[in-house]
Amino acid sequence: MNYFSSQFKLGILGGGQLGKMLLNDTRKFDIHTCVLDPSNEAPCKIACNEFVQGDLMDFDTVYQFGKNVDVLTIEIENVNVNALEKLEKEGIKVYPTSKTLRTIQNKAKQKLFYVDNNLPTAPFSRFAYKDEILTAIEHQTLEFPFVWKSAQFGYDGKGVKVVKSHSDLEELPNVECITETLIPFKNELSVIVARNADGKVKIYPVVEMEFHPEANQVEYVICPARISKEVALKAELIALKASAAFKHVGLLAVEMFQTEDDDILINEVAPRPHNSGHHTIEASYTSQFEQHIRAVLNLPLGKTDSKVGGIMVNLVGAEDYTGNVVYKNIESIMAMDGVTPHIYGKKQTRPFRKMGHVTIVHENINEARRIAEEVKKKIKVISE
Amino acid sequence: MNYFSSQFKLGILGGGQLGKMLLNDTRKFDIHTCVLDPSNEAPCKIACNEFVQGDLMDFDTVYQFGKNVDVLTIEIENVNVNALEKLEKEGIKVYPTSKTLRTIQNKAKQKLFYVDNNLPTAPFSRFAYKDEILTAIEHQTLEFPFVWKSAQFGYDGKGVKVVKSHSDLEELPNVECITETLIPFKNELSVIVARNADGKVKIYPVVEMEFHPEANQVEYVICPARISKEVALKAELIALKASAAFKHVGLLAVEMFQTEDDDILINEVAPRPHNSGHHTIEASYTSQFEQHIRAVLNLPLGKTDSKVGGIMVNLVGAEDYTGNVVYKNIESIMAMDGVTPHIYGKKQTRPFRKMGHVTIVHENINEARRIAEEVKKKIKVISE
Numbered sequence: 001m002n003y004f005s006s007q008f009k010l011g012i013l014g015g016g017q018l019g020k021m022l023l024n025d026t027r028k029f030d031i032h033t034c035v036l037d038p039s040n041e042a043p044c045k046i047a048c049n050e051f052v053q054g055d056l057m058d059f060d061t062v063y064q065f066g067k068n069v070d071v072l073t074i075e076i077e078n079v080n081v082n083a084l085e086k087l088e089k090e091g092i093k094v095y096p097t098s099k100t101l102r103t104i105q106n107k108a109k110q111k112l113f114y115v116d117n118n119l120p121t122a123p124f125s126r127f128a129y130k131d132e133i134l135t136a137i138e139h140q141t142l143e144f145p146f147v148w149k150s151a152q153f154g155y156d157g158k159g160v161k162v163v164k165s166h167s168d169l170e171e172l173p174n175v176e177c178i179t180e181t182l183i184p185f186k187n188e189l190s191v192i193v194a195r196n197a198d199g200k201v202k203i204y205p206v207v208e209m210e211f212h213p214e215a216n217q218v219e220y221v222i223c224p225a226r227i228s229k230e231v232a233l234k235a236e237l238i239a240l241k242a243s244a245a246f247k248h249v250g251l252l253a254v255e256m257f258q259t260e261d262d263d264i265l266i267n268e269v270a271p272r273p274h275n276s277g278h279h280t281i282e283a284s285y286t287s288q289f290e291q292h293i294r295a296v297l298n299l300p301l302g303k304t305d306s307k308v309g310g311i312m313v314n315l316v317g318a319e320d321y322t323g324n325v326v327y328k329n330i331e332s333i334m335a336m337d338g339v340t341p342h343i344y345g346k347k348q349t350r351p352f353r354k355m356g357h358v359t360i361v362h363e364n365i366n367e368a369r370r371i372a373e374e375v376k377k378k379i380k381v382i383s384e
Numbered sequence: 385m386n387y388f389s390s391q392f393k394l395g396i397l398g399g400g401q402l403g404k405m406l407l408n409d410t411r412k413f414d415i416h417t418c419v420l421d422p423s424n425e426a427p428c429k430i431a432c433n434e435f436v437q438g439d440l441m442d443f444d445t446v447y448q449f450g451k452n453v454d455v456l457t458i459e460i461e462n463v464n465v466n467a468l469e470k471l472e473k474e475g476i477k478v479y480p481t482s483k484t485l486r487t488i489q490n491k492a493k494q495k496l497f498y499v500d501n502n503l504p505t506a507p508f509s510r511f512a513y514k515d516e517i518l519t520a521i522e523h524q525t526l527e528f529p530f531v532w533k534s535a536q537f538g539y540d541g542k543g544v545k546v547v548k549s550h551s552d553l554e555e556l557p558n559v560e561c562i563t564e565t566l567i568p569f570k571n572e573l574s575v576i577v578a579r580n581a582d583g584k585v586k587i588y589p590v591v592e593m594e595f596h597p598e599a600n601q602v603e604y605v606i607c608p609a610r611i612s613k614e615v616a617l618k619a620e621l622i623a624l625k626a627s628a629a630f631k632h633v634g635l636l637a638v639e640m641f642q643t644e645d646d647d648i649l650i651n652e653v654a655p656r657p658h659n660s661g662h663h664t665i666e667a668s669y670t671s672q673f674e675q676h677i678r679a680v681l682n683l684p685l686g687k688t689d690s691k692v693g694g695i696m697v698n699l700v701g702a703e704d705y706t707g708n709v710v711y712k713n714i715e716s717i718m719a720m721d722g723v724t725p726h727i728y729g730k731k732q733t734r735p736f737r738k739m740g741h742v743t744i745v746h747e748n749i750n751e752a753r754r755i756a757e758e759v760k761k762k763i764k765v766i767s768e
Contacts, residue, residue: 002710004714005708005710006731024408024411024412027404028408028725028727030729046411047431049430286724300718300719302718302721307692307745308691331683331684335684341412343388343413344414347390
């Protein structure tokens with residue numbers, strides 16, 4: 001198929017910041033794109049060729065949208081999977097597949113998938129309702145503390161809670177969930193694997209993530225991770241194994257824990273461009289967004305090495321501000337060498353909302369880390 | 385002024401491939417853009433916030449467009465300068481200024497500017513009509529061979545001719561023109577200077593250009609140029625001097641000849657992102673497009689060092705093909721490490737039409753040059 005002609009159409013489900021960054025690369029290759037998103041103010045509305053406003057969870061909306069394209073991909077997991085399954089049967093190429101998405105959308109299914117495929121992950125239990133957790137605690141088959149995760153629609157830290165006592169339990173919704181053993185870890189790591197339909201695979205260097213303790217959102221992503229070669233290889237191997245198990249096409253971001261004993265456990269995966277790969281725009285030979293397009297179109301994959309060290313800082317809304325967004329001190333961070341802000345274009349800020357990110361690149365990763373801290377101190381996402 | 389709000393509007397005159405690449409960076413910073421272009425199929429039509437179809441040489445069209453924005457810039461020099469002058473008087477920030485554009489639009493004025501400012505350039509004569517050239521030859525004040533250039537609207541090699549005999553003269557149009565002494569040179573070099581309204585200046589490393597002998601279009605741009613440190617410094621100094629003389633704001637690409645005696649002579653300048661800076665997207669800490677936006681918005685300028693060596697190969701229409709474009713072997717060049725095609729999105733090809741470019745990056749510039757030759761041999765811009 002000739003992707004570089006206007007006869008070909010690539011569909012993207014979701015029109016948020018990830019889609020916006022994907023569109024830079026479809027524009028670079030002049031690939032015709034159609035985007036479906038519920039918001040008429042979606043960041044993707046400009047820069048795509050065709051924009052459709054509609055509900056990503058509605059069967060008919062997704063099906064009708066998908067019928068109009070040749071290859072369909074996502075920038076968000078929460079889409080109607082039944083529609084994708086029907087589209088696949090009718091010959092539309094859907095990456096990630098409905099099967100992969102069905103597994104990933106439900107955290108209990110995802111955990112069972114790891115167990116079935118001998119992929120290391122923290123021990124867990126599965127519960128249909130909250131009451132079952134109480135029963136398990138009563139019967140001493142579950143002990144405090146543990147990590148509670150809602151099975152469905154967990155995103156960006158919502159739907160995840162460390163439960164230390166009965167009072168923590170009270171706040172939780174009565175939904176299908178899993179509980180995980182709380183395992184002390186040294187580091188959170190991530191590896192992005194790219195795989196095209198021919199089964200060709202490339203992986204990006206292991207990155208290290210630092211989380212904001214309160215918001216449970218990534219604060220710094222550091223590439224390369226400051227870990228031993230052995231630990232890096234172990235993480236890469238597990239990510240490759242996960243990729244092979246899913247037979248996924250596109251990107252698979254594999255988030256992992258490095259335990260105190262240097263074991264690697266899979267936390268969760270995302271079958272799309274990922275926050276832990278944003279630094280690749282400036283730091284890598286091939287950005288994760290270009291790579292995702294190459295993979296879903298079954299083009300040759302690009303080189304995944306880094307040109308320079310890269311750090312990514314999320315720009316999230318400051319705690320006490322809600323309203324029309326202002327990026328305070330953005331000009332002073334732009335005066336620092338190797339610092340690039342990315343503004344997603346959301347007009348309203350609220351506490352901890354993802355409003356953008358800043359990439360810091362430097363030949364020396366420790367120097368990049370120092371600059372990143374300065375960036376973090378200076379820039380504030382506030383309101384007018 | 386808060387550029388990062390929807391109250392601010394950046395206007396761009398011209399909606400071609402340079403504008404398209406500028407828009408990637410306005411999108412990255414979420415800066416509101418308005419584009420004016422005569423073609424309803426302009427590459428910029430998507431990705432800008434507001435698109436206006438109209439004649440760039442028409443006073444009213446440019447004036448009305450300019451009244452609607454806060455800062456106005458260009459991606460092509462041939463625009464109505466009188467309209468820009470009126471806009472400047474009414475407080476719109478226009479970069480490059482009408483004065484700079486008036487000087488650059490006319491090659492005779494441009495040459496006189498170099499002479500007035502002690503900037504080295506090849507000796508020349510100015511003629512109002514072709515007949516005056518014949519008279520000069522008769523009176524032996526002009527000798528074959530010489531370079532003929534039309535004073536107005538020269539672009540991409542059109543309007544430039546080496547004249548060796550009376551028969552070469554016959555083909556030339558009867559327009560205002562200059563003739564230049566034909567000076568044997570070793571290299572064509574280019575330096576891009578960025579200057580913001582505060583007068584802060586940064587320069588990119590000197591690049592070396594190889595031209596296609598027939599089409600008189602750049603075939604390879606090589607960064608860094610493979611020249612001695614002394615020659616590089618001389619070229620950088622002259623570029624800085626030119627930038628200061630114009631007091632320009634934005635980018636100024638200064639094209640120069642390195643003579644056989646290692647003298648540097650200015651060939652011509654372009655007050656905008658330039659073909660000799662396309663490799664900066666992949667090779668530099670700050671792309672020329674981001675830098676142009678930083679400069680015209682009077683933001684701090686970004687670091688101009690290279691992360692890796694970069695080569696740019698123009699993708700021009702093959703000689704014998706006209707019609708719906710096909711990029712033959714694009715997939716095989718994408719399989720090479722560090723190779724990125726940029727497709728401008730023009731649907732029709734014709735001989736020597738600029739259809740895109742390919743960037744090749746590598747830590748070792750000689751290795752990049754080797755890969756660039758392979759790319760050049762493989763990819764062909766043909767028609768269906």
